[in-house]
Amino acid sequence: DADVTQTPRNRITKTGKRIMLECSQTKGHDRMYWYRQDPGLGLRLIYYSFDVKDINKGEISDGYSVSRQAQAKFSLSLESAIPNQTALYFCATSVLAGTGELFFGEGSRLTVL
């Protein structure tokens, strides 16, 4: 079983719909992150959390919100999806005061029509 699990893996939706992407981890890591990947742009940070009570904006947080329901769960919401949010979304974890290395989920491909 994957250590970092994302659901759904693929989703097609329409403009204006609310979408939630979920991430759960069994690695016991405190830090969790949401990134999006677009062709030619690499990975860009949306939100990150260092523990249950800590939520921080990344470089492209507009149009997104997150919830850290537990140490193991970190969900990303698009309140009103728009076509330019079509992308591959990755959840990642890292250890507290560790190497900086991230452990990624398999990704959630979101298409907004």
Added chain:
Amino acid sequence: EDKVVQSPLSLVVHEGDTVTLNCSYEVTNFRSLLWYKQEKKAPTFLFMLTSSGIEKKSGRLSSILDKKELFSILNITATQTGDSAVYLCAVEKQGAQKLVFGQGTRLTINP
């Protein structure tokens, strides 16, 4: 603004060739530079570099960091088709505890 730039963006070579991928960065309070390999979906960790001039090596892959000139290279010798992937460079800042990624280099190895 923090910036990580990779070059080339795309590279196609024949099996057995040696390739060098580049990563330059402009960040304040540099802590470390990391390389990842992304095949189908999730990126997987290759190397973390913190000190200049010390080569990290894993099989046919090696990487080195130059903190004076603000760049790193990733070398792959005797390439194989299984090396085909997107290679991502990322920089971690002191205190920020998050990574800034470059655009990635798409490497294609033809048999």
